[in-house]
Amino acid sequence: xxxxxxxxxxxxxxxxxxxxxxxxxxxxxxxxxxxxxxxxxxxxxxxxxxxxxxxxxxxxxxxxxxxxxxxxxxxxxxxxxxxxxxxxxxxxxxxxxxxxxxxxxxxxxxxxxxxxxxxxxxxxxxxxxxxxxxxxxxxxxxxxxxxxxxxxxxxxxxxxxxxxxxxxxxxxxxxxxxxxxxxxxxxxxxxxxxxxxxxxxxxxxxxxxxxxxxxxxxxxxxxxxxxxxxxxxxxxxxxxxxxxxxxxxxxxxxxxxxxxxxxxxxxxxx
Numbered sequence: 001x002x003x004x005x006x007x008x009x010x011x012x013x014x015x016x017x018x019x020x021x022x023x024x025x026x027x028x029x030x031x032x033x034x035x036x037x038x039x040x041x042x043x044x045x046x047x048x049x050x051x052x053x054x055x056x057x058x059x060x061x062x063x064x065x066x067x068x069x070x071x072x073x074x075x076x077x078x079x080x081x082x083x084x085x086x087x088x089x090x091x092x093x094x095x096x097x098x099x100x101x102x103x104x105x106x107x108x109x110x111x112x113x114x115x116x117x118x119x120x121x122x123x124x125x126x127x128x129x130x131x132x133x134x135x136x137x138x139x140x141x142x143x144x145x146x147x148x149x150x151x152x153x154x155x156x157x158x159x160x161x162x163x164x165x166x167x168x169x170x171x172x173x174x175x176x177x178x179x180x181x182x183x184x185x186x187x188x189x190x191x192x193x194x195x196x197x198x199x200x201x202x203x204x205x206x207x208x209x210x211x212x213x214x215x216x217x218x219x220x221x222x223x224x225x226x227x228x229x230x231x232x233x234x235x236x237x238x239x240x241x242x243x244x245x246x247x248x249x250x251x252x253x254x255x256x257x258x259x260x261x262x263x264x265x266x267x268x269x270x
Contacts, residue, residue, distance in 0.1 A: 139165050
């Protein structure tokens with residue numbers, strides 16, 4: 001092997017980089033956060049507040065390390081990282097409240113669920129939403145890389161693809177979930193429920209629309225059945241609307257509507 005090849009690649013891609021910033025580091029941080037907030041997911045037994053504090057300290061140390069690596073690679077401010085750490089500590093209480101509401105909503109809406117422990121441990125929709133809510137915090141704080149790596153971790157485990165920029169209120173329920181896609185500028189109101197294969201996407205993926213609203217809005221209490229596709233930043237699904245399976249929508253739907261397919265391809269709105 002030629003020496004100049006090794007030297008050139010090293011200088012371009014290795015020199016001065018933090019070697020430990022990898023997906024595994026960030027995945028460990030996410031799993032640790034969820035296991036500490038929801039001990040049903042953990043094999044570790046916490047028997048005192050002192051032991052719990054140690055677990056939280058470990059979470060913040062992991063986050064501090066991740067942010068320091070991002071600082072080295074992408075030249076973001078260390079002072080900014082310290083502010084993010086403080087905000088994340090406050091956010092953990094909000095995160096716990098939102099995710100508990102999500103889990104309770106899942107329990108109440110799904111006749112196949114029996115208790116909250118089952119939701120916390122077994123439901124891929126809950127896991128994807130939980131990781132999204134962590135990632136969304138860092139997205140709003142404009143932390144590079146971290147939000148997307150988090151959401152792609154959940155995507156790989158569950159088949160549910162939620163962009164960290166989406167705005168999703170609580171409670172929210174994704175049932176089954178495989179193949180579900182929720183785009184960056186999607187907005188979802190309270191008590192919405194969507195099934196597997198649903199796409200909340202854009203009409204165009206051209207880069208000129210980068211900073212525009214490209215994805216739909218679901219108002220409160222919407223239900224979207226499996227394999228339906230809703231596209232476009234101007235598309236609003238009104239409150240209390242039910243979208244049946246395999247429906248293609250690119251225009252707004254009024255409140256309290258029932259949308260379904262009839263005779264193969266004809267879409268009906270009641």
